[in-house]
């Protein structure tokens with residue numbers, strides 16, 4: 001094997017071949033999200049969006065989030081609930097339960113639970129259950145805001161407030177439009193609701209202004225607008241609770257624009273208009289872990305009704321993602337292809353982060369520092385305990401002059 005002297009002198013030296021390459025692995029600290037895993041415990045310190053409010057109804061549905069299988073529903077009085085799905089009596093799923101004004105009733109023996117897990121009825125027991133006050137179906141606190149249902153799945157004594165974001169206050173005639181079907185990844189209402197890769201893939205993507213010039217603008221088709229064909233000059237900067245980039249472009253027509261995009265711990269993004277229209281960002285996005293190797297991209301925007309936010313974008317003229325053939329996906333890949341292409345969990349040990357990945361490196365550094373802080377008993381950056389806390393979101397497209 002190492003007898004190189006046997007090779008003829010003219011044979012080219014083979015360098016960098018794939019043979020014998022080291023085995024590679026993901027960064028477990030940033031990608032394992034189940035209960036007890038460092039990132040899982042860190043993520044559980046924040047309110048996480050579960051689904052769009054309009055998709056939480058009196059029809060119970062199963063949902064996996066942070067590696068836990070749960071049941072989400074809305075009781076007959078309009079209160080959303082998130083329960084452990086196995087009935088505490090003898091373990092059948094509450095998926096077949098029926099919703100009543102004050103809770104959900106298990107199909108098997110009729111125990112009824114409120115959205116906070118309290119047991120309201122045990123019809124097979126004498127007097128509806130003399131000890132039923134001692135019974136409690138495991139539950140998580142939920143609340144609704146910005147068109148989304150949010151849950152807190154962390155330790156009760158560390159529950160922060162669900163903050164306000166200063167770009168989300170409704171203006172005259174506006175409403176919230178929330179989505180929970182990962183449209184941020186594939187742009188298709190009929191695309192997969194959950195994407196088959198780690199939450200970190202989309203999270204990295206948001207501090208990566210350079211892929212906008214390549215993947216979305218010059219590699220194949222124009223996904224958004226032609227102005228992104230100009231390679232930007234970019235600065236990255238830490239803010240109190242995250243990282244921003246400022247991408248400056250001098251356009252062909254002489255106009256100059258600064259595009260500021262924001263990532264906030266742990267998995268929140270505010271990407272300004274992809275049509276490069278002037279003004280502050282009117283939305284938020286979230287890369288929520290379903291489990292280690294799946295995620296759900298949720299978003300909410302404030303808009304006037306009947307405005308198609310994609311009108312004018314290249315995307316609006318493309319075939320819907322779910323109707324493209326494999327070859328069409330190869331010819332015109334987008335975020336989904338690039339991110340699913342990284343595998344279910346990327347092999348971080350074989351990455352080669354370069355100058356243009358500074359934002360990604362800054363995010364990951366902040367995440368790792370805060371994951372460590374949580375493991376050591378502290379609170380992470382980006383959780384707040386003062387009621388009504390307002391987070392400033394600097395995102396927007398700002399034309400100079």
Ligand code: FES
Nearest residue numbers: 087089090106109
């Ligand atoms: S298993 Fe649910 S009431 Fe018996």
Ligand SMILES: [Fe+2]
Nearest residue numbers: 205211216335
């Ligand atoms: Fe993208």
